[in-house]
Amino acid sequence: MARPKFITLLAAASRAARDLRPGDDIPECVLDRIVDAMVEGRIKVRVWAKWNPIENVEAYRVEVPKDLQPEDLNWNDSSAKGYWSLHMGAERPVARRPILIKLSQDDLDAVFQPPEEVEDRPSRGPRAEKMAQVVAAMRSEIESGKITQEGLRKEKEKVLAGRYGVSRDTVRKARKSVLSVGAVPKPKSKLSKPESKLSKSD
Secondary structure (H helix, E strand, C coil): CCCCCEEEHHHHHHHHCCCCCCCCCCCHHHHHHHHHHHHHCCCCEEEEEEEECCEEEECCEEECCCCCCHHHEECCCCEECCCEEEECCCCCCEEECCCEEEEEHHHHHHHCCCHHHCCCCCCCHHHHHHHHHHHHHHHHHHHCCCCCHHHHHHCCHHHHHHHHCCCHHHHHHHHHHHCCCCCCCCCCCCCHHHHHHHHHHC
């Protein structure tokens, strides 16, 4: 049985961003999805850090920061800019800056598999429930006039994720569902009552 393959951050981002031509920038949404999956534990992470001035050690358990953002990582050299909590032989985690981060290629492929490969599978579990809750909340806010569809379309994923308390991947999918053609009725107009009276008089 082949051993699981782990690849660098840049290799992971390039693999996830399919159909890129040489010289193209990797879309920000791809980096967001990779980081979300790392935080949520959907992509296994291996980390190496300096144990002493001359020795680099792989952590046997990694605690990915819950507030990790794409800009907190050095994608080109596959390292982190800040300190993570790593278990490196001690009972308690120690704060170390990862000098090398690798991701499971199989997990990455599962996160970024084409939609047509999974569209017929029923949605189950907490993630599907969260998605439904966010969709319902977005619809309610648009129907009540609290936010417009255009406002929802332009809002940053990071802001929406914080507002609804879910990952950016979840708000991305929820927003796409809500903004699909005919998905959300327009807020009721204040002129609807006078118009209805006119129609009765006719």
